[in-house]
Structures are given as C-alpha cells and as structure tokens.
Amino acid sequence: MTLVETYGDPATENMLIHGDNLPALQALGRDYAGNIKCIYIDPPYNTGSSFEHYEDDIEHNVWLDQMATRLPLLRGLLSPDGVIFVHIDDKEMAYLRVMMDGVFGRANFLNTIVVKTSDPSGHKVVNPSPYAQTEYILMYAKDRRSYAWFTQYVPTGNDIMYNKIVANIEEDYSNWRVESLAGHYARLLGYSDIRSAKAARGKLDFEADTWAFAVRNAHRVCQLTAISNLAGKAIVALREASKNAPGVLRLARPPLDDVYVLGGRQMYFLNAKIKTIDNAEVVARPLTNLWTDIPFNGISYEGDVIFKNGKKPEKLLRRCIEMSTAPGDRVLDCYLGSGTTAAVAHKLGRRWIGIESGEHLLTHCLPRLRRVVDGTDESGVTKVTAWRGGGGFRVYKTDGSPA
Ligand SMILES: C[S@@+](CC[C@H](N)C(=O)[O-])C[C@H]1O[C@@H](n2cnc3c(N)ncnc32)[C@H](O)[C@@H]1O
Numbered sequence: 001m002t003l004v005e006t007y008g009d010p011a012t013e014n015m016l017i018h019g020d021n022l023p024a025l026q027a028l029g030r031d032y033a034g035n036i037k038c039i040y041i042d043p044p045y046n047t048g049s050s051f052e053h054y055e056d057d058i059e060h061n062v063w064l065d066q067m068a069t070r071l072p073l074l075r076g077l078l079s080p081d082g083v084i085f086v087h088i089d090d091k092e093m094a095y096l097r098v099m100m101d102g103v104f105g106r107a108n109f110l111n112t113i114v115v116k117t118s119d120p121s122g123h124k125v126v127n128p129s130p131y132a133q134t135e136y137i138l139m140y141a142k143d144r145r146s147y148a149w150f151t152q153y154v155p156t157g158n159d160i161m162y163n164k165i166v167a168n169i170e171e172d173y174s175n176w177r178v179e180s181l182a183g184h185y186a187r188l189l190g191y192s193d194i195r196s197a198k199a200a201r202g203k204l205d206f207e208a209d210t211w212a213f214a215v216r217n218a219h220r221v222c223q224l225t226a227i228s229n230l231a232g233k234a235i236v237a238l239r240e241a242s243k244n245a246p247g248v249l250r251l252a253r254p255p256l257d258d259v260y261v262l263g264g265r266q267m268y269f270l271n272a273k274i275k276t277i278d279n280a281e282v283v284a285r286p287l288t289n290l291w292t293d294i295p296f297n298g299i300s301y302e303g304d305v306i307f308k309n310g311k312k313p314e315k316l317l318r319r320c321i322e323m324s325t326a327p328g329d330r331v332l333d334c335y336l337g338s339g340t341t342a343a344v345a346h347k348l349g350r351r352w353i354g355i356e357s358g359e360h361l362l363t364h365c366l367p368r369l370r371r372v373v374d375g376t377d378e379s380g381v382t383k384v385t386a387w388r389g390g391g392g393f394r395v396y397k398t399d400g401s402p403a
Contacts, residue, residue: 001027001396008373008392016342016365017355019398021334024355025073027398028332036077036353037329040320040341042087042312043067052308053337053360064095070334071103077332078142083110083149083324086138087312093136104140110147113137115316116292137320152323153275153284154293158211161223162270169220176248178262181221185210215283218274224265231266239264278384287323294319302380303368307338307360314380317344325350339365343380346372347387369393 001017001024017024044055046063058066074084084104088096101109113136120131141147165184167177186197186206198206214221227239234251242249242261251259260267275284299313300306317340321331327349333341336356342365345352356365371377375389 001398004395004397006392006394007370009390010392012392012394013351014342014346014391014393015353015396016336016339016361016369016393017353017396017398018357018361019355020357021355022069022073023398025070025077025334028353029073029076032330032353033076034079035330036332037079037082038321038324038331038350039074039078039082039084040087040317040331040333041074041085041335042310042333042337043335044310045089046092047089053310053358060092060095063092064099067096067099071100074332074334075103075142080143081146081148082142083147084140084142085113085320085324087115087135088138089135090132093138097138100138100140104142108141108144110139110141110144111289113139113289113291115294116290117296150323150326152287152319153277154287155277155282156273156285158207159223159270159273159283162214162221164222164224164267165214165217166220166222173248173250173260178222178248178267181214182206182210185213188213214270215274215281218271218283219269221270222267223270224262225268227261227264227266235259235261235266239266287319291316291319299380303338303340303343303364303377304371304379305338305364305368307364311338312340314340314344314347317341318348318381318385321345321348321350336361336365339368340380342393343368343372343377346391346393347381347385352393366395 001019004018006012043066044058044063046058046060078084086096086100097112115135115137116133117135118133120133163181164178165181167179167184168175180194182194182197186192186194189197191197191200201209227235229236231239234253238249238251238259238261243264247262248267249261251261253259270283273283273285274281277284294313294315296313299311300308302311302314321344325331328351330351330353331341331345332353334355336342336354338360339354339356342352342354346369354365368377372387373389373392375387381387
C-alpha cells in the first residue's frame with residue numbers, strides 16, 4: 001500500500017485505505033493479525049439493484065465467493081477477544097450464517113441482531129407478502145470464551161408494572177404505607193382521586209406526568225411481584241409469613257440488597273432500573289437483540305454526505321462499537337461506504353481502519369473524516385459523545401487503485 005496523505009495528528013494510527021479490500025486485508029494481515037478488537041462490515045446485500053455509488057447485483061455464487069475469500073482474512077485480523085458484526089438483509093442472510101459458522105465456528109456465534117430499518121408507508125405496503133422492515137447483524141466472537149461484552153442499556157417508556165409508592169419511605173419499613181402510585185400523585189395535585197385528575201388534566205397528560213413523578217421518586221416507587229418457590233428458602237419463608245402480616249417484612253442479607261415483601265409479593269424498587277444514558281438519568285432495560293430504537297429516517301445528512309442506499313446511522317455504529325470495545329481499541333470496516341464506521345470510531349476515541357474501493361472514498365469518506373478531525377461535523381453522535389475534534393488519519397491506496 002502507498003501512503004497518499006496524512007491529515008491532522010502526524011502520530012495517528014488511523015488508516016483510510018482506497019482500493020479493493022482483498023489485497024488491502026492481505027496487506028494488513030502482515031502488521032495487524034490478531035490486533036483488531038471489533039470488525040463491522042456492511043457489504044453490498046446483493047439486492048439486485050444498481051445503486052448510484054456501487055453495484056448491488058452480482059451473481060449469487062460470485063457474492064458468496066467474495067465473502068468466502070474475505071471472512072477468513074477478517075478472522076485472522078481479530079484479536080483473541082475480538083468480535084465481528086456483519087450487517088445484511090434477508091436475501092443472503094441464511095447463506096452468510098452458514099458460511100460464518102464454517103469460518104468462525106458454530107460455538108463462536110453470539111447473536112443475530114434484528115434491526116428495524118423502516119415503517120410501511122405509501123405504495124410499499126402493497127406487497128405480495130408482509131412488508132420487510134428489518135435487517136440483520138450476525139455477531140461472532142473470534143473465541144467466545146475470551147469475549148466479554150460491555151453491557152448496554154436502552155431507555156424504556158412508561159412501565160405500568162411500577163404502580164405502587166411508599167408514601168412514608170423515611171420511616172422504619174414496618175410502618176411503611178404502600179399506596180397506588182397514580183392515586184398518590186392525584187391527591188398530591190389536589191384531586192380527590194385518579195378519575196378526577198384524569199378528567200381535569202387529560203388522561204394521557206396525567207399518565208405522562210405520573211411517570212415523570214415516578215422517575216423523580218424512583219427510590220420509593222415499586223412493583224409487587226410474585227415470589228416463586230425457587231427464590232431461596234429464606235425468601236419463600238418470608239413470603240409465607242407476610243401473607244398474614246399487616247405490613248412490610250424485610251430480609252437483610254448483606255452484602256446483597258435487603259428484600260422487602262408485602263402480602264406475599266416482593267417489592268422491586270424503580271431506582272434499580274435508573275441508568276445514566278447520554279448524560280440523562282432514565283429508566284432503562286438491558287439491550288436485547290431486537291433493535292427498534294434507532295431511526296433510519298433522517299440520517300441522510302449525517303456526516304454531511306449524501307449516500308443513498310446503504311448508509312447506516314451513526315447511532316447504530318456507536319452501539320456496536322461501545323458494546324465490544326474500549327477507548328483505544330482498533331475497529332475495522334472494509335466496506336466503508338460513506339465512512340460511518342470510521343467517523344463514529346473516531347468520535348468514540350477508538351483507533352480505526354476503513355477500506356473502500358469506490359470513488360466515494362475521495363468524495364465522501366475523506367471530507368467527512370476531515371470534518372470529524374476538525375471538529376466541524378456536528379451531526380450523528382457528535383453531541384452525545386461530546387466530540388470536539390482532534391486526532392488524525394493517514395490515507396493509503398492499494399497497489400493499482402486510482403487514488
Ligand atoms: C452498503 S455500502 C456500506 C455503507 C456504509 N456502512 C455506510 O454507512 O455508509 C457497501 C460498500 O462496500 C463497497 N465495496 C463493495 N465491494 C468492495 C470491495 N471489494 N472492496 C472495498 N469496498 C467494497 C461499496 O463500494 C459500498 O460503498
């Protein structure tokens with residue numbers, strides 16, 4: 001590979017490579033084997049279309065051959081605790097899964113993430129079969145035993161199961177008065193009951209305000225949950241004792257949290273679900289493999305580059321990178337498209353390598369990444385990552401490429 005230019009910090013290790021990813025990956029194998037913590041690729045899906053920036057219509061076997069030559073090289077680049085994400089739609093997903101089982105080993109399969117990418121609208125709904133609104137990310141570890149994931153949380157909306165409040169939490173638990181959350185809040189607002197509060201304020205507004213009140217009072221808002229016989233001897237005994245007790249019973253079990261039981265049911269407090277996400281305290285749940293919360297609409301101006309068909313949201317890349325790497329780790333994308341993976345990795349303080357064969361490396365990736373370094377890209381995850389600019393990258397071309 002030939003160095004074309006260095007942008008920003010001359011000590012940078014970030015690499016933007018123009019050319020076919022096959023020779024590029026072979027060349028990288030000499031210096032970076034076992035050194036990449038996270039690989040995200042979003043290869044052409046082979047949808048049968050010819051897009052403005054790249055071909056997405058090649059013969060099925062040719063497509064499979066391309067994957068078959070690249071995946072083993074990618075595996076060689078992964079660190080022992082590394083992880084690869086491959087983004088794909090339904091057309092080739094099943095074939096890719098079988099191939100990845102072969103290359104990475106079935107035991108190293110971690111997950112199929114289902115990503116909601118669109119909503120049915122207009123003429124799209126007149127399909128001969130259900131409208132397809134999802135894509136997939138196949139996730140494999142280099143070695144499942146060494147891979148550790150950084151647990152992620154996502155904000156949840158109003159959780160109606162949390163419908164109780166301890167009115168006098170400052171008193172000893174034996175005196176606690178456990179009331180209906182909505183009733184308590186209605187009375188606090190000066191209404192005699194929930195019905196009057198809803199009539200005066202509007203049902204939806206009252207419910208939204210009640211939830212906001214619950215979040216502010218999360219240390220005393222709770223749900224009452226059935227206790228199974230598998231919960232452990234002491235808790236089951238407390239459950240039985242509490243069935244005839246007038247108030248709350250407690251089981252202290254240091255260093256674990258105390259268990260509170262009322263009327264045979266366990267009290268789970270809302271504050272256990274409060275997490276800080278993007279600098280805000282919100283009620284959150286652990287991330288699952290169903291991702292419906294990342295908007296694909298409105299990303300066309302991210303990075304200030306228009307790249308129709310295939311551009312991914314910066315928020316999606318942020319999630320993949322944050323769940324699998326720490327600052328300073330190396331991230332690689334050898335189907336870089338408009339440069340999303342590199343831009344997000346840079347803003348998150350990861351080192352990155354991006355490879356793209358199309359001319360849009362020069363027209364899209366390069367200016368986009370220059371703006372990230374300069375701190376003038378205000379789009380995507382810039383605000384939530386508090387990115388202000390800095391760092392740099394080197395541009396290379398593979399032998400024979402037109403850069
Ligand atoms: C679906 S797009 C990736 C979009 C990207 N994730 C983004 O957010 O902008 C796939 C990209 O792979 C590139 N590509 C296809 N074959 C390639 C190859 N052999 N080497 C390098 N890049 C390739 C295409 O030019 C296209 O830009």
